[in-house]
Amino acid sequence: MKAEALKGHLDALLLATVDGGAEYGYAIREVLRTESGGEFDLPTGTIYPALYRLERGGLIVGQWTKVGVRRRRRCYRLTPAGRRALVAQRASWSKFSTAVSSVLLQERTWSTTT
Amino acid sequence: MVHDHLTRPRGGDPGAGLAELDPPAAAVIDGYLDQLAARLPGYAPIDAKVTAELRDDLQDATLARLPRSPDQATAARVAVAEFGDPAMVAESLRPELASRVVRRLGLTLLATGPLVGACWVLALVLSDAAPPWHLLPVLAAPLLLIGAPAVVLTVVSTGRLARWISPSAAAASGTVATVTAAAGDAVLLGGSALLLLAPVGPPSSLLAVAVAASLGRLAFIGLAAGRLLGAQRGLATLTAAR
Structure with a gap:
């Protein structure tokens, strides 16, 4: 699935992924890919701008941490505002998807009477 | 809800325990980051932290692909390809x-x-x-x-x-x-x-x-x-x- 198709949902997906424990860019991409059954196989480069946007909006916070012998890595976690945003996004998505499903998946038989 | 299996990509944390890639693999990643920087003129002074983060990501991706690659440079080329076209990544950044x-x-x-x-x-x-x-x-x-x-x-x-x-x-x-x-x-x-x-x-x-x-x-x-x-x-x- 292309990044374009996720437009409007990527922020919520990233918040959920970070909330689930994926801390850094590569892990976030892999979790998105595996948890979606391979549907959300985004180029990693498109994930960082969204992470930076979420960070600037105060929804996640990034921090450099030491990994292994000499490497450092930027790890992200949700802020309280990010947690609240995720709760709101989940509720909004649940309502939206239920409504869309009820319309889209219902089989109707139209009868015309004269 | 925190899932332990989500904390790290499947197969574990590829970056832990390894300090640096070998020079040919590092050159592949550096070349990619240079292409990216060339498409973002004027942002160089604030790009250092972003570049460091992208480099770390590419190293992780390279190490994760290493078991299926003959050498680190090949793994790095696959990682770079999956990261995205430099023009597209620059445009989104x-x-x-x-x-x-x-x-x-x-x-x-x-x-x-x-x-x-x-x-x-x-x-x-x-x-x-x-x-x-x-x-x-x-x-x-x-x-x-x-x-x-x-x-x-x-x-x-x-x-x-x-x-x-x-x-x-x-x-x-x-x-x-x-x-x-x-x-x-x-x-x-x-x-x-x-x-x-x-x-x-x-x-x-x-x-x-x-x-x-x-x-x-x-x-x-x-x-x-x-x-x-x-x-x-x-x-x-x-x-x-x-």
Whole structure:
């Protein structure tokens, strides 16, 4: 699935992924890919701008941490505002998807009477 | 809900325990990052942290692909390909970097504005300067009335409220803040030069400090102007994408 198709949902997906424990860019991409059954196989480069946007909006916070012998890595976690945003996004998505499903998946038989 | 298996990608954390890739693999990643940087001219000073993060990601991706690759360089080439076309990645990064440029400019003006203003107030108002010198702050005051809100809007619109304020508004307020700060300095410096040429003595030795402060800020604004123009193009991209 292309990044374009996720437009409007990527922020919520990233918040959920970070909330689930994926801390850094590569892990976030892999979790998105595996948890979606391979549907959300985004180029990693498109994930960082969204992470930076979420960070600037105060929804996640990034921090450099030491990994292994000499490497450092930027790890992200949700802020309280990010947690609240995720709760709101989940509720909004649940309502939206239920409504869309009820319309889209219902089989109707139209009868015309004269 | 925290899932242990989500904390790290399947197969464990590829980056832990390994310090560096071998030179051929590192060259592949460096080459990719160079291509990216070439497509983001003007953002270099603030790119260092972003580049470090992308490099770390590419190292992780390379190490994760190593079991299925003959060598590190091949794994790095696969990782780079999966990271995305440099032109596309640069395009998606540009608005965010542009926003950082505008924010940094706003924060600098927010920090220097009161300092420069205090220097001039001390030099012209609190030092019992002769009457013509008192006119200078009066001339600059209208610019302050426009510039101060613009600086605050610039900082706010590129920070936590960015989600609710249009990027083009951030770029516009950054431009207004920059222009009014430069105009304010020009008015104060030009007025001082005219009064010094006229048979009116300097108000106090503090004038030299105020002049130095304004000249310093003008130099900064001159340097920032080019980046601001580039940032406006980046923010226009973001506005169009909304």
